[in-house]
Amino acid sequence: MPSISRDEVAHLARLARLAVTEEELDTFAGQLDVILRSVASVGEVAAEEIPPTSHAVPLTNVFRDDVVRPGLTREQALAGAPAAEDGRFRVPRILGEEQ
Amino acid sequence: MSDVTRLTAAELAEKIHTRELTAEQVTQAHLDRIGAVDDFVHTFLHVDTEGALAAARAVDAELDEGRAPRSPLAGVPLALKDVLTTDGVPTTCGSRILEGWVPPYDATVTRRLREAGVVILGKTNMDEFAMGSSTENSAFGPTHNPWDHARVPGGSGGGSSASLAAFEAPLAIGTDTGGSIRQPGAVTGTVGVKPTYGGVSRYGLVAFSSSLDQAGPCARTVLDAALLHEVIGGHDPMDSTSIDAPLPPIVEAARRGASADLSGVRVGVVSEFAGEGYQAGVQRSFEAAVDVLRSLGAEVVEVSCPHFVYALPAYYLINPSECSSNLARFDAMRYGLRVGESGDSSAEDVMRATREAGFGAEVKRRIMLGTFALSSGYYDAYYGQAQKVRTLVTRDFDAAFDKADVLVSPTTPTTAFKIGERVDDPMAMYRADLCTVPANLAGNAAISVPSGLSDEDGLPVGLQVMAPALADDRLYRVGAAYEVARDRASGGSLVYRVPELRESGA
Numbered sequence: 001m002p003s004i005s006r007d008e009v010a011h012l013a014r015l016a017r018l019a020v021t022e023e024e025l026d027t028f029a030g031q032l033d034v035i036l037r038s039v040a041s042v043g044e045v046a047a048e049e050i051p052p053t054s055h056a057v058p059l060t061n062v063f064r065d066d067v068v069r070p071g072l073t074r075e076q077a078l079a080g081a082p083a084a085e086d087g088r089f090r091v092p093r094i095l096g097e098e099q
Numbered sequence: 100m101s102d103v104t105r106l107t108a109a110e111l112a113e114k115i116h117t118r119e120l121t122a123e124q125v126t127q128a129h130l131d132r133i134g135a136v137d138d139f140v141h142t143f144l145h146v147d148t149e150g151a152l153a154a155a156r157a158v159d160a161e162l163d164e165g166r167a168p169r170s171p172l173a174g175v176p177l178a179l180k181d182v183l184t185t186d187g188v189p190t191t192c193g194s195r196i197l198e199g200w201v202p203p204y205d206a207t208v209t210r211r212l213r214e215a216g217v218v219i220l221g222k223t224n225m226d227e228f229a230m231g232s233s234t235e236n237s238a239f240g241p242t243h244n245p246w247d248h249a250r251v252p253g254g255s256g257g258g259s260s261a262s263l264a265a266f267e268a269p270l271a272i273g274t275d276t277g278g279s280i281r282q283p284g285a286v287t288g289t290v291g292v293k294p295t296y297g298g299v300s301r302y303g304l305v306a307f308s309s310s311l312d313q314a315g316p317c318a319r320t321v322l323d324a325a326l327l328h329e330v331i332g333g334h335d336p337m338d339s340t341s342i343d344a345p346l347p348p349i350v351e352a353a354r355r356g357a358s359a360d361l362s363g364v365r366v367g368v369v370s371e372f373a374g375e376g377y378q379a380g381v382q383r384s385f386e387a388a389v390d391v392l393r394s395l396g397a398e399v400v401e402v403s404c405p406h407f408v409y410a411l412p413a414y415y416l417i418n419p420s421e422c423s424s425n426l427a428r429f430d431a432m433r434y435g436l437r438v439g440e441s442g443d444s445s446a447e448d449v450m451r452a453t454r455e456a457g458f459g460a461e462v463k464r465r466i467m468l469g470t471f472a473l474s475s476g477y478y479d480a481y482y483g484q485a486q487k488v489r490t491l492v493t494r495d496f497d498a499a500f501d502k503a504d505v506l507v508s509p510t511t512p513t514t515a516f517k518i519g520e521r522v523d524d525p526m527a528m529y530r531a532d533l534c535t536v537p538a539n540l541a542g543n544a545a546i547s548v549p550s551g552l553s554d555e556d557g558l559p560v561g562l563q564v565m566a567p568a569l570a571d572d573r574l575y576r577v578g579a580a581y582e583v584a585r586d587r588a589s590g591g592s593l594v595y596r597v598p599e600l601r602e603s604g605a
Contacts, residue, residue, distance in 0.1 A: 004471070012467040015474075016423060017430075017447065019439075019455035020463065027460075031525055032468060038526050039412040042484045045491065052486030053493060055310045055340070056296040056542020056568075062339040076203035082437030091432050092446045 004033050103128040104266040105595070108175045108323040111269060115174035118162060122155035122174030126218050129176045133220065133267045135602040140243045142252075142262040144181050145189050146221035151176065158216045171326050171350075173216030178268035180259050181222035182229055183314065184303040185209050192305050193225045193237040193255075196429050196436045196457030206303020207335045208272060208314050215330045220268055223258030227459045228426065229279055229307045231255050232531035235522055236461045243518070244287060245597050246558055250515040253283030253531075259317050260287040264597050270327050271317040276308050277414055278511070278535025280315050281547035285510035285561025288549045288593045290324045290578070291317045293535075295568045296542035297342035299328075300335035308421040309340075311414075311539045319594050321548060321579040325353035328571070344569070352572035356579025359587075362396035364577065367503025371407045372534050378513040380553030384560040385509045388550040391584050392507070392577070402502050404495035406488060407537050413488035414536040415529055416472045420482050423469030426462065429454060464525060493541040500567045505577050508534045510547040510561030538565050546574040548582055549593040559593060 006029040013020045013028075020028065074087055083090040103111070103125055114120040130148055137143055158174040168174070179185065182192050184202035186209075191197045205213070212219060226236035234242040234257030244252040245264040252261035256273035260283030263271055273280035275293035284291025292315045299314045306312065316327035328349050335341045368389060373382060393399050431437040431453035432446070439452025458466070472481040499506055511531050521528040538545040547561035562581065566573040586592050 008471075009467065012470045012474075013463075016463075016466045016470045017427075017450045017454055018458070018463055018466065019451040021455075024460075024463070028464060028467065031464060032471070035415065035464070035468060035525055035529075036471070036481075038529075039415045039481070039485075042409055042412045042416065042488050043480055045406070045409055045484070045488055047484065047487035047491065050487040050490050052483060053489040053540075054486060056493075056540070057340055057342065059340060064336060072203055077433075079203055080200050080434035082431060082435070089432055092440055092444055092449045094446045096445060 004029065004036055104132045106269065107320050108172060108269040108318060108326060111175050112172055115158070116162065116168045122158040122218060123152060125174065126151050126155035126176050126220070129220055129268055136265055136267065136600045138603045139248070139601045140245055140261050140265045141240060142178070142223055142242050142258040142265060142267060143221045144191060144193070144224050144239055144258070147188050147219060150188060151218050151220050154213070154218045158218070168216065170215035170330055172270070172330055174218065175270060176218040176220045176268055177212060178221065178223045178259055178262040178271040179209065179219050180225055180256050180272050180274055182225060182274055182305050183208050183272065184305070185219070185222065188222065190222065190305070192229070193227045193239060194457065194459070194462070195238045196453070198436065200435055204303065207300035207337055208331045209303060211331050217270070217330060223256070223262055223271065225258055226255035227462050228305070229255040229274055229276055230422070230461050230465055232278070232282055232528050233521065234258060235518060236459055238459055241518055244515045245600060246287065247515065250517055250558070251286070253286040253515065255279040256283045256317065260284050260289050260291065263287065263289045263317060263319050264594055265600060269319065270323060272314060272331070273317045274304060274312055274314045275539065276311045277418060277539050278532040280317060281535050281545060281561065281563060282511045282531055284317060284547040286515040286559060288559030288597070289317060289319055290321055290546065290548055291315070292324050292328060292546045292574060293538060293544065294328060294332060294571055295342070295544045297340050298346065298544070298571060299332050300338040300341050302335055302337035306425045308418040309425060310421060311418060319592065321356070321575060321582050322353045325350045325575045342569070347570065347572035349572050349575050353575040353579045356576035357583050359395055359580045359583045361392060361577065361580050364397045364505070365503045366392050366397045366399050366577070367402035367499055367506040368399060369407065369506050369508045370401050370403050371405070372508035376512050376530065376533070377509065378553065380555040381509050381513060381560050384550045384553055385562065388562045388581065389507065391581060395580050395584055400503055402499040402506065404499055404537070406491040406495050409488045410492050410537040410540055411529065411533055413485040413492070414532065414540060416481050416485035417489065419465040419469035420472045421469070423466045423473065426466055429457065489540045492537050496537070496541045496543060496567070505573050506565040508563045510534060510563040514553045514556055514558035514560060534563055543568045544571040544574055546578045548578045551585065551589065551593060
């Protein structure tokens with residue numbers, strides 16, 4: 001099984017939106033390598049013909065009656081927001097300079 | 100009044116319902132106990148004094164009017180794990196990213212507790228987002244094991260289990276994704292039950308690994324756990340994975356078990372859960388427990404579950420994968436922490452800075468591990484293969500339950516380890532879940548019942564009993580029978596042997 005490099009961990013952190021520090025990268029790279037080597041044993045099981053299980057309870061879609069029922073009020077929904085303005089979530093800019 | 104905190108939930112309920120005690124007196128006694136010892140054990144993240152007293156007074160008012168108790172546990176206090184939402188009461192999941200968050204709604208478990216007149220004392224400490232086996236991953240500091248202050252109370256629900264062993268609450272709620280109810284129960288000498296997946300609603304349980312997470316009861320006796328299970332369990336239309344069927348007769352099974360007769364019950368000993376990595380005292384306690392089951396009339400057989408050795412690796416791929424997806428919701432936009440905002444920062448900059456500041460090391464490890472396991476090129480070898488192992492673990496259970504009505508093992512391979520001992524060694528920490536994860540992968544039910552103290556270190560050991568999905572009642576029958584026999588042989592319940600705790604100002 002391939003080991004995981006410091007650069008790969010930095011890439012994972014970018015994908016996962018984690019601004020990890022250089023020091024953390026050193027620590028995590030070593031630890032993730034150890035963990036991945038340990039869990040890679042799942043590959044030892046010959047399981048070509050085995051169906052995957054994603055869920056313990058085999059359920060298909062569960063529907064409810066299509067009727068209106070109360071939800072959160074706008075005030076309730078915004079109450080925990082880091083910033084709100086004019087009854088909406090206020091967020092930092094979502095487009096870059098070049099866009 | 101100090102003795103009130105030593106009573107079981109069933110005893111408290113009886114005294115409250117016959118008006119020998121008021122619910123307010125009982126609640127106040129527990130609040131006083133929390134005030135006295137919580138600086139020492141640190142099991143609560145938030146104590147809701149006013150809310151608890153108001154709930155207790157409401158129960159008293161109804162009983163004083165001559166109305167029937169709302170439930171068999173009306174008026175009994177409880178400690179709620181801080182991963183279940185509580186309307187108007189902070190819910191942090193042990194994380195800085197949710198520090199100070201006050202949910203606008205109750206989890207179904209919370210709502211059912213309130214409707215049953217159970218008095219919620221406060222929210223208990225936990226590993227951040229329930230990731231951990233020691234409660235050291237809480238952003239708000241570790242909980243201490245009442246048996247030994249230098250040791251962990253297990254995790255992730257160490258606050259819940261320790262609150263029981265510290266006599267701060269007679270009942271608690273935990274959540275079990277890979278053992279987070281059972282392993283803390285084992286290392287604190289208390290009872291913990293992971294119900295069948297779908298048996299207790301996940302609505303309002305802050306999601307970590309959705310296909311594995313399951314809330315359940317924690318208590319000091321099997322009967323108390325059964326009474327609590329019936330209050331919180333059953334179908335909930337708000338959770339699409341909730342089982343639409345009545346609960347099995349759990350309390351009845353616990354009462355039947357108390358007759359200590361297991362004639363005709365086939366008990367399977369899982370041969371894979373022994374040997375290297377198992378503490379000798381834990382092994383001996385387990386063997387003695389099996390002898391007790393045999394003496395109660397059970398037929399003991401050995402069963403092999405060959406794929407259980409792959410359960411832990413599969414678990415530590417499936418769980419981080421679901422975690423990385425679930426925790427994407429913490430994006431600094433709608434709730435929780437936001438840092439790093441300046442004039443020209445983008446939403447993505449703020450998101451990255453917030454998640455870096457708001458999540459602890461274990462959460463970051465699991466998010467990155469899951470991101471890896473789900474990425475193209477690695478998906479088949481890791482996540483895909485783990486899902487196939489999950490099928491094989493379930494098949495092993497099916498075959499084993501053809502030969503036995505319940506399966507038994509130690510709950511966790513060692514007694515409580517020292518605080519700090521495993522924090523820099525994730526795999527050592529993960530191995531605490533070795534015996535508990537198969538039931539999460541397969542979704543069946545399991546309990547941990549105290550099996551005495553390990554002869555080499557004097558710390559509690561747990562006996563795990565596993566039952567097929569939807570057969571939770573078997574856990575209670577076998578667990579109660581074993582508990583009665585063990586208590587009889589050793590002169591009382593194990594938990595009363597907890598040392599006196601240091602009290603504030605004492």
